[in-house]
Amino acid sequence: MTKKTFAAAPAGEEEENNIEWLASLDEYEKLVMRMTTPRVKVDNAGCATATRIMVDSARKHGILLEAVQILTDLNLSIEKADICSDGRWFMDVFHVTDLNGNKLTDESVINYIEQSLGTIHFARTKSFDGLTALELTGTDRLGILSEVFAVLADLHCNVVEAKVWTHNGRIASLIYVKDCDSGSSIEDSQKINLIEGRLRNVLKGDNDIRSARTCVSMNGTHTERRLHQMMFADRDYERKPSADSPLVTVQNSVERGYSVVNIQSKDRTKLLFDVVCTLTDMQYIVFHATATTSGEQAYLEFFIRHTDGTPISSEAEKQRVILCLQAAIQRRASEGVRLELCTADRNGLLADVTRTFRENGLNVTRAEISTATDTALNFFYVTDASGNPADPKLIESVRQKIGTSELKVKELPLLCHQKSVRDDEPAVGAGGAVLLSLGSLVRRNLYNLGLIKSYS
Known part of the structure; x- marks a missing residue:
């Protein structure tokens, strides 16, 4: 039998085009497709x-990271996971809920999961066409984000999307901007x-004490994965663990030829993604794994090898x-x-808001910036200048200066085992920017991923 070559249908093609494309394949090609395309089943009855x-x-x-990435991009909470690899095949089973601990019932969400995981080999990152991506790493300090956004505003750069992380005295950020005058990406090399x-x-x-780094990124990697890579390259891990560090152990299973990684940590959303992302980018393959939650604790176990099939070989590597x-x-x-800042977007908005934080002694430890339909929806995590919890009176004073209707105090993201009532929760606002139900939350995420034109 002569094997015919064929090209996989590009991700993002309309469904009818995919059907027509599949119909044109001969039986051998269809068999190959069935063998190499992930099979996905969503079950609401078994648990x-x-x-x-x-x-x-x-x-x-x-491929495991791609699957976890798809689920976490929808802000789903992974309560339990079982990963099993047998030779050249694997079976992953994820038990997921929305952030309120409920099963998934929205058919559009379920269909999106089936389609996305079913085309995982062709998974794409969010498209930022027409924007310029800036990668920044450096020393964290009070007010640094205010200075960054002030520079961008002064240079007529409009921030469309951004994520900012801080850890161990370092800061990393991926900022997507466009030229205020042209409304498009910045092409001028000068x-x-x-x-x-x-x-x-x-x-x-x-x-x-370390070099700062700025560059225009052409990487195209998933934003949060890229932030992990940037902080890893910046060696933010080179500090003695604190008393509240998660418990991580590494042992070798000689008889099976694996290294076994056990993790006990406070549970939170995207925990599994962060761990799998790190193992993948450190060039380890996960062959078997389990992840479970109990109360506020998460327990994860991974059986890993290097990409060349060998386990961890030294004590120094274990410690790393x-x-x-x-x-x-x-x-x-x-x-x-x-x-949460929800307001009409304008040039210089972020510079003004973060300057107010700095002038009142609030330090930003993490930020998520997004805009849609001329509305800015931004989240900031703030402490006082010493890294301690900020005085509620200070928070209220800052809200008065920025606008109490625009700047809201929000709970930390809910986990499946946490049930609480949010105070001062606004109704859905203009342009669908404030999203409360699972359906609207997922629609916003689909919009941010560039998969739908509107989430209003």
Whole structure:
């Protein structure tokens, strides 16, 4: 039998085009497609408390991360996971809920999960066409974000999307901007050099023991995965773990030829993603794994090998894995009060808001910036200047200066085992920017991923 070559249908094609494309394949090609395309089943009957998602596919490096990434991008809470690899095949079973601990019932969400996981080999990151991506790393200090956004505003750069993480005295950010005048990406090399130079000076500060880094990114990697990579490259893990660090152990299973990683940590959303992301980017393959939650604790176990099939070979490597996993978990364990800014977008908005934070002694430990339909929806995690919980009176004073109807105090993200009532929760606002139900939350995430045109 002569094998025919064929090209996989591009991700994002309309369903009818995919059907027509599949119909044109001969039987051999269809057999190959069935063997290499993940099989996905979403089951609401097999578990009383969660929706089960089962993925069966050929194993390749990074495919587990892709699956977890799809689920976490929808802000789903993974209560339990079982990963099993047998030879060249794997079966992943995820028990998921929405952030309120409920099963998934929205058919559009379920259909999206089935389609996305079913085309996982062709998974794409969110499209940021027409924007310029800036990568920044440097020394964290009070007010640094205010200075960064002030520089961008002064250079007529409009911030459309951004994520900012801080950890171990370092800051990493991925900022997507467009030119205020043209409304498109920044192509002028002289202006790019000017932006990079001025931001590098801000990030260096006066006493930077490490080099600051700014560059225009052409990477295209998933934003949060890229932030992990940036902080890893910045060696943010090179510090003795604190008393509240997650418990991580690494042992070798000689008889089976695996290294066994055990993690006990406070449970939170995206925990599994952060761990799998780190193991994948450190060039380890996960062959078997379990993840469970009990109360506020999460327990994870991974059987891993290097990509060349060998286990961890030295005590120094074990210690490095432990430190890197602890750092990956703590990067997103945000400190401080979670503030939500929902207001009409305008040039210089972020510079003004973060300057008000700085002038009142509030330090931003993490930030998520997004805009849609001319509305800014931004989240900031803030502490006082010393990293301690901010005085509620100070928070209220800042709200008065920025606008109490625009700046809200929010709870930290709910986990499936936490039930609480949010105070001062606004109704759905203009442009669908404030989203409360699971359906609207997921629609917003689909919009942010570039998969639908509107989430209003």
